[in-house]
Amino acid sequence: MAMRRVAEHAIRTLGSRVSQSRQLQATPGSKKIVGVFYKAREHAEKNPNFVGCVERGLGIQEWLESQGHQYIVTDDKEGPNCELEKHLPDMHVLITTPFHPAYVTAERIKKAKNLQLLLTAGIGSDHIDLNAAANAGLTVAEVTGSNVVSVAEDELMRILILVRNFLPGYHQVINGEWDVAAIAHRAYDLEGKTIGTIGAGRIGKRLLQRLKPFNCSLLYHDRLKMEPELEQQIGAKFEEDLDAMLPKCDVIVINTPLTEKTRGLFDKERIAKCKKGAVIVNNARGAIMDTQAVADACSSGHIAGYSGDVWYPQPAPKDHPWRYMPNQAMTPHISGTTIDAQLRYAAGVKDMLDRYFKGENFPPQNYILTAVGSGSIESHRTAKLSSLDSLKLRSSLGDDTFRSLVANKPEIKRKQICLWLTWRIQSLD
Numbered sequence: 067m068a069m070r071r072v073a074e075h076a077i078r079t080l081g082s083r084v085s086q087s088r089q090l091q092a093t094p095g096s097k098k099i100v101g102v103f104y105k106a107r108e109h110a111e112k113n114p115n116f117v118g119c120v121e122r123g124l125g126i127q128e129w130l131e132s133q134g135h136q137y138i139v140t141d142d143k144e145g146p147n148c149e150l151e152k153h154l155p156d157m158h159v160l161i162t163t164p165f166h167p168a169y170v171t172a173e174r175i176k177k178a179k180n181l182q183l184l185l186t187a188g189i190g191s192d193h194i195d196l197n198a199a200a201n202a203g204l205t206v207a208e209v210t211g212s213n214v215v216s217v218a219e220d221e222l223m224r225i226l227i228l229v230r231n232f233l234p235g236y237h238q239v240i241n242g243e244w245d246v247a248a249i250a251h252r253a254y255d256l257e258g259k260t261i262g263t264i265g266a267g268r269i270g271k272r273l274l275q276r277l278k279p280f281n282c283s284l285l286y287h288d289r290l291k292m293e294p295e296l297e298q299q300i301g302a303k304f305e306e307d308l309d310a311m312l313p314k315c316d317v318i319v320i321n322t323p324l325t326e327k328t329r330g331l332f333d334k335e336r337i338a339k340c341k342k343g344a345v346i347v348n349n350a351r352g353a354i355m356d357t358q359a360v361a362d363a364c365s366s367g368h369i370a371g372y373s374g375d376v377w378y379p380q381p382a383p384k385d386h387p388w389r390y391m392p393n394q395a396m397t398p399h400i401s402g403t404t405i406d407a408q409l410r411y412a413a414g415v416k417d418m419l420d421r422y423f424k425g426e427n428f429p430p431q432n433y434i435l436t437a438v439g440s441g442s443i444e445s446h447r448t449a450k451l452s453s454l455d456s457l458k459l460r461s462s463l464g465d466d467t468f469r470s471l472v473a474n475k476p477e478i479k480r481k482q483i484c485l486w487l488t489w490r491i492q493s494l495d
């Protein structure tokens with residue numbers, strides 16, 4: 067709350083103190099756009115709306131080529147000789163997804179001399195080195211909101227799968243077995259249990275809304291408390307102290323972005339604070355967890371089950387401990403790439419490319435990082451920006467707050483707010 071007040075005050079006094087940031091605009095002429103997606107192989111033909119794969123490349127090939135642009139699509143993203151590396155020196159735009167992440171390292175950014183724009187088809191741009199992108203003056207944007215329903219629904223499913231001990235029963239059927247007791251001794255109702263989400267942004271709120279009819283006790287820990295009316299409507303109680311919330315929860319769900327604050331948040335010590343027998347669902351990012359600590363807690367039974375679709379790295383190596391730990395219900399990274407989600411993030415990417423070609427701003431909530439022209443803003447601010455975790459802009463203020471601030475101050479350019487607040491939040495943290 068205090069941070070929000072400071073930020074609001076800051077915007078009131080922003081005025082002319084911040085000079086114009088560079089407008090991201092494609093220079094005239096043909097652009098080289100590279101997209102990195104997962105391969106669908108024989109599955110590509112099974113559904114005309116399966117646009118998120120290499121074979122369909124978000125369905126924008128014809129449109130881009132009709133405008134004279136070059137569009138390269140690949141799934142080959144690893145190692146010095148991969149297809150992605152070959153195109154780094156002359157690409158202007160790189161489209162990546164969190165499902166088959168092309169890790170955009172500082173080294174790769176350095177090689178990509180012509181790169182202006184990094185678009186994430188989906189949500190979560192932690193596979194990009196944002197500090198390096200800021201230093202290089204790149205714009206990073208994602209299709210915010212595109213798959214939040216997809217993930218919230220998936221989390222609800224995972225909670226039920228773990229609490230009802232569903233998977234062992236399914237495996238019995240496949241294996242020709244029948245042993246009710248082997249399942250029933252650790253299967254529970256969801257009703258009456260306490261569920262806590264860490265992060266109650268778009269996905270977290272949607273999950274809480276979906277859980278309300280289950281008659282559970284709902285808790286949330288976030289950097290921001292919801293407005294009282296929304297809190298009441300959702301029916302969840304705010305827990306300012308994460309470590310105080312954890313021992314209360316039968317089910318813990320992680321819904322924060324991966325930032326420097328959340329990387330490794332669930333280490334051995336924090337997992338030890340969870341109630342014995344709690345289950346954890348994590349569709350946010352694998353690196354929020356200490357991999358081995360999760361595997362150990364599942365093996366010891368302190369954690370009764372772990373489910374999620376996010377790993378580090380991705381694809382998960384064959385020897386990843388989560389593949390082999392007991393009571394896990396892991397899948398590849400799938401929750402945010404339903405056909406419905408693909409259509410939404412494909413449309414969002416096309417819209418941003420169109421705006422980029424026309425020199426128009428993107429929807430404000432899509433920006434993760436905005437381009438900074440050298441000398442176009444005060445130098446110390448540029449310097450600050452280059453060294454911070456840019457996700458703080460959204461994760462500290464919350465997108466709703468940020469949007470309402472922008473909406474109430476039409477005279478202030480969004481990019482100015484973005485740059486200034488990012489710098490300001492850094493000093494507040």
Ligand SMILES: NC(=O)C1=CN([C@@H]2O[C@H](COP(=O)(O)OP(=O)(O)OC[C@H]3O[C@@H](n4cnc5c(N)ncnc54)[C@H](O)[C@@H]3O)[C@@H](O)[C@H]2O)C=CC1
Pocket residue numbers: 188189190211213214217264265266267268269270287288289290321322323324325327328349350351375376399400401402403460461462463464465
């Ligand atoms: N598995 C999948 O397919 C998908 C995964 N995701 C992951 O889910 C994350 C969340 O997505 P949205 O809900 O759309 O984002 P959002 O920005 O709407 O919400 C994130 C929430 O986390 C809170 N938060 C940030 N840092 C925190 C901290 N240190 N402690 C407590 N709360 C903190 C923010 O205040 C905000 O309320 C994404 O960043 C992404 O990593 C998103 C979409 C698909």
